[in-house]
Amino acid sequence: MAKDKSTLKLVEPHVDAETRLHDDHHLSVRLWLRMLACTNRVENLVRQNLQARFQTTLPRFDLMAQLERAPDGLKMSELSQRMMVTGGNVTGITDGLEKEGLVVREVDPSDRRVFRVKLTAEGQRQFRRMASEHEQWVIGLFAGLSMRQKNQLVELLGELKQHVSQGCEP
Amino acid sequence: MAKDKSTLKLVEPHVDAETRLHDDHHLSVRLWLRMLACTNRVENLVRQNLQARFQTTLPRFDLMAQLERAPDGLKMSELSQRMMVTGGNVTGITDGLEKEGLVVREVDPSDRRVFRVKLTAEGQRQFRRMASEHEQWVIGLFAGLSMRQKNQLVELLGELKQHVSQGCEP
DNA sequence: AAAGAATAATTGACACTTGAAGTACTTGGC
DNA sequence: GCCAAGTACTTCAAGTGTCAATTATTCTTT
Numbered sequence: 001m002a003k004d005k006s007t008l009k010l011v012e013p014h015v016d017a018e019t020r021l022h023d024d025h026h027l028s029v030r031l032w033l034r035m036l037a038c039t040n041r042v043e044n045l046v047r048q049n050l051q052a053r054f055q056t057t058l059p060r061f062d063l064m065a066q067l068e069r070a071p072d073g074l075k076m077s078e079l080s081q082r083m084m085v086t087g088g089n090v091t092g093i094t095d096g097l098e099k100e101g102l103v104v105r106e107v108d109p110s111d112r113r114v115f116r117v118k119l120t121a122e123g124q125r126q127f128r129r130m131a132s133e134h135e136q137w138v139i140g141l142f143a144g145l146s147m148r149q150k151n152q153l154v155e156l157l158g159e160l161k162q163h164v165s166q167g168c169e170p
Numbered sequence: 171m172a173k174d175k176s177t178l179k180l181v182e183p184h185v186d187a188e189t190r191l192h193d194d195h196h197l198s199v200r201l202w203l204r205m206l207a208c209t210n211r212v213e214n215l216v217r218q219n220l221q222a223r224f225q226t227t228l229p230r231f232d233l234m235a236q237l238e239r240a241p242d243g244l245k246m247s248e249l250s251q252r253m254m255v256t257g258g259n260v261t262g263i264t265d266g267l268e269k270e271g272l273v274v275r276e277v278d279p280s281d282r283r284v285f286r287v288k289l290t291a292e293g294q295r296q297f298r299r300m301a302s303e304h305e306q307w308v309i310g311l312f313a314g315l316s317m318r319q320k321n322q323l324v325e326l327l328g329e330l331k332q333h334v335s336q337g338c339e340p
Numbered sequence: 341a342a343a344g345a346a347t348a349a350t351t352g353a354c355a356c357t358t359g360a361a362g363t364a365c366t367t368g369g370c
Numbered sequence: 371g372c373c374a375a376g377t378a379c380t381t382c383a384a385g386t387g388t389c390a391a392t393t394a395t396t397c398t399t400t
């Protein structure tokens with residue numbers, strides 16, 4: 001740690017650059033781990049709430065949320081895109097919801113390969129009940145931040161999202 | 171943004187409060203969705219890289235990462251805590267890694283209920299190879315942000331983490 | 341020292357997720 | 371019209387995750 005001043009002008013710029021670089025590496029990893037921790041924590045709380053209050057799961061809630069904004073229904077592939085999961089996954093979740101009468105698969109007469117998935121009346125009713133509670137949970141979890149801080153976060157994450165989304169679809 | 175100083179003290183508190191409230195709700199949900207999207211995106215990329223380059227998975231990598239920092243090994247329950255997953259899960263992941271010779275369970279003579287899990291020499295070698303690449307991926311993914319932005323994010327997420335972590339263990 | 345409570349790890353049931361392989365249908369060039 | 375290529379969805383295996391119940395061991399209390 002004790003520096004030999006006689007070599008200072010030789011070593012210093014090099015060490016300095018390395019140090020800055022090292023800090024940056026450390027910082028990126030630290031940021032990533034912290035982001036992951038926050039997201040997982042919130043996600044787990046939401047999941048637990050959905051389970052305790054409505055005996056349902058986050059993926060099911062997510063699928064229904066997508067359908068609620070699409071009165072004409074969505075194709076399985078559209079659900080897959082919007083939920084950012086693979087197609088095989090959507091099949092399983094839709095199967096479960098359909099079995100409980102919350103969604104229906106309707107065949108599209110113009111293209112018999114596709115299903116249009118829609119919320120049933122019961123599905124809509126149930127979703128609306130869940131959605132309003134869900135919003136309260138989220139608001140509560142983020143209540144520790146001021147609006148200014150939330151705005152900053154939205155801004156910074158928006159930038160990040162833009163960068164990490166590149167190199168996905170050519 | 172532009173403030174009208176002449177009306178500042180006269181603004182109707184009622185409407186203003188409602189508007190602020192509504193914006194806040196919207197903002198919290200928006201922040202949550204954006205955070206989720208960013209995290210999922212990065213997580214998926216890291217997972218894909220781990221799969222493509224090393225035929226391994228994120229949970230396995232995570233477990234090995236915990237062990238690498240603990241030369242004396244960790245108990246299953248400690249792994250469970252640090253990885254923020256349930257115990258049953260750790261059992262399965264450890265089983266897999268042990269079968270491949272990357273990890274060993276050693277019985278603790280002072281308490282025969284516990285296992286101390288350690289990295290084998292082969293496990294250490296493999297982890298170090300993965301870790302350096304992993305760091306590069308993360309740095310690359312966050313390279314679009316300046317150090318200043320990263321610092322801001324770390325700061326803000328730190329605050330958030332603190333708030334959402336409360337009410338967990340009394 | 342024996343009964344009972346607490347702790348460490350495992351197991352089994354179920355849900356979600358991916359990726360690859362398979363089926364059914366549509367489209368476009370010949 | 372027909373066949374190849376592409377698209378939409380399903381199925382299956384393997385891994386990850388939860389929770390609840392079980393086993394084995396240790397600690398506590400009397």
